[in-house]
Amino acid sequence: MIASVAVVGHQNNPLYLQSFTNANDALKLHHIVHCSLDVIDERVNNPKRSVSTLNESYLGLLYPTESYKVYGYLSNTKAKFLVVTTDLDVKDADIRSFFRRFHAAYVDAVSNPFHVPEKKIVSRTFAQRVSGIVKAFAAGTNG
Amino acid sequence: MGREVAESCIDGVIIEMVSAYGRRFYATKPELAAHRIEAIGYQVGHQLIERYTMERPRFNDHLEVIKFICKDFWQELFKKQIDNLKTNHKGTFVLQDNNFRWLTRISIDPSSDNNDGSQGSSSEATNLLLYFPCGIIRGALSNLGIPCAVSADSSNLPFCSFMVRIKA
Numbered sequence: 001m002i003a004s005v006a007v008v009g010h011q012n013n014p015l016y017l018q019s020f021t022n023a024n025d026a027l028k029l030h031h032i033v034h035c036s037l038d039v040i041d042e043r044v045n046n047p048k049r050s051v052s053t054l055n056e057s058y059l060g061l062l063y064p065t066e067s068y069k070v071y072g073y074l075s076n077t078k079a080k081f082l083v084v085t086t087d088l089d090v091k092d093a094d095i096r097s098f099f100r101r102f103h104a105a106y107v108d109a110v111s112n113p114f115h116v117p118e119k120k121i122v123s124r125t126f127a128q129r130v131s132g133i134v135k136a137f138a139a140g141t142n143g
Numbered sequence: 144m145g146r147e148v149a150e151s152c153i154d155g156v157i158i159e160m161v162s163a164y165g166r167r168f169y170a171t172k173p174e175l176a177a178h179r180i181e182a183i184g185y186q187v188g189h190q191l192i193e194r195y196t197m198e199r200p201r202f203n204d205h206l207e208v209i210k211f212i213c214k215d216f217w218q219e220l221f222k223k224q225i226d227n228l229k230t231n232h233k234g235t236f237v238l239q240d241n242n243f244r245w246l247t248r249i250s251i252d253p254s255s256d257n258n259d260g261s262q263g264s265s266s267e268a269t270n271l272l273l274y275f276p277c278g279i280i281r282g283a284l285s286n287l288g289i290p291c292a293v294s295a296d297s298s299n300l301p302f303c304s305f306m307v308r309i310k311a
Contacts, residue, residue: 010288057200076196077286103197111190 002134003068003084006033007106009118010078016121020134033082036062036070040080043072057103058096073099079106087141098137105129154248157275165271173267177274184278185285192283195219205309208287209236216283221245234309238280243303245272273297280305 006029007016019029039062059072062082069090073081081102083095109115109126161180169176195216202208213225217240227239249269273295281293290310297303 074201075193076199076201077193078288079193107194107197110193113186117186117189 001086001138003086004029004033005084005102005130005134006082007121008033008037008080008082011118012037013118014120015079015118016126018127018130020131029084032068032070032084036072036082037080039063039070040072040074044074058099060092071095071099073103075103075106081106090141094137094141098133101133101136102130105133154245157245157272158248161268161272161275165268173271177271180271180274181278181281184275185282186278188279188282188284189286190282191220191279192216192286196287202287205234205289206230208284208289209238209307212280212283213238220279234311236307236309237304238307239304240302242301243276243297245276246297246301246303249300269297269300273303277305280307284309 001020003021004017004019006014006018009015014030014033017026017029017033019026040059043059043062057074057076059074062070062072064070068084068086071083071085075081081099083098105126106121108129109121109123110117112123115121115123160183164176164179165173169179196211199211202211209228209230213228217223217225221240221244223240223242223244225238226241227237229237229239246269249272277293277295281291284291284293284307292308292310293305294308295303295305
């Protein structure tokens with residue numbers, strides 16, 4: 001199941017961080033997300049010649065640790081989306097469709113004229129939509 | 144899921160915005176009005192480009208970004224593509240539109256009343272109006288990571304050209 005999702009801006013400033021576990025581990029999630037940013041930079045700046053993933057937005061599994069995995073997605077405007085999941089067996093297609101829906105929700109949140117670019121996203125609609133997408137994802141993988 | 148709006152509403156809002164900033168809010172300071180209109184365009188371009196690049200894979204270089212602006216972005220905004228693109232390969236691009244959609248509604252006033260050296264009011268309004276698409280282009284490019292300066296030239300309505308200078 002998904003432990004948390006995060007949106008990071010193009011200057012590596014956090015824009016949104018939401019955890020879906022009941023524990024009070026916001027600090028640990030911040031730390032995980034921060035470490036994953038290095039992996040993203042590395043993937044984008046040093047492309048592997050063998051696989052032509054240079055232009056793709058979906059970055060795939062960034063790094064697995066003992067209890068969770070982190071998936072990344074980079075939009076054209078250098079907004080980074082990160083998903084921390086504790087599932088051991090997640091299908092690529094599921095995560096891709098999750099990121100697509102997440103990107104759509106992000107675009108709607110940023111198009112809000114009252115949203116200040118590069119500041120935190122405070123929209124409640126966005127939080128509700130993200131919770132909905134996470135629930136749908138969990139239901140999809142369990143079913 | 145998306146709702147639709149008549150295009151004449153958009154035309155009306157833009158014309159009224161330019162007129163409000165030019166004639167009422169900053170009537171004595173046209174440079175401030177231009178700056179404000181350009182800033183509004185910057186925010187609009189910034190947000191629009193996020194929406195229109197959602198499906199695309201990432202860009203390789205500046206030329207691809209400019210081509211995207213000329214083709215897909217212009218198509219979404221104005222239902223046509225840029226007619227001509229010129230570059231000096233050193234960071235300057237000129238985008239030419241032979242029939243700029245927002246300018247088709249501007250009338251050219253044949254009788255100019257004020258002959259005190261300043262231009263006729265219709266060309267002032269046109270200049271102010273053109274700051275808006277300049278801002279849109281600048282906002283779009285800067286959200287894609289390309290800081291630049293954009294200026295417009297419309298000596299020949301409705302033909303219009305935008306010059307984009309990429310800051311190194």
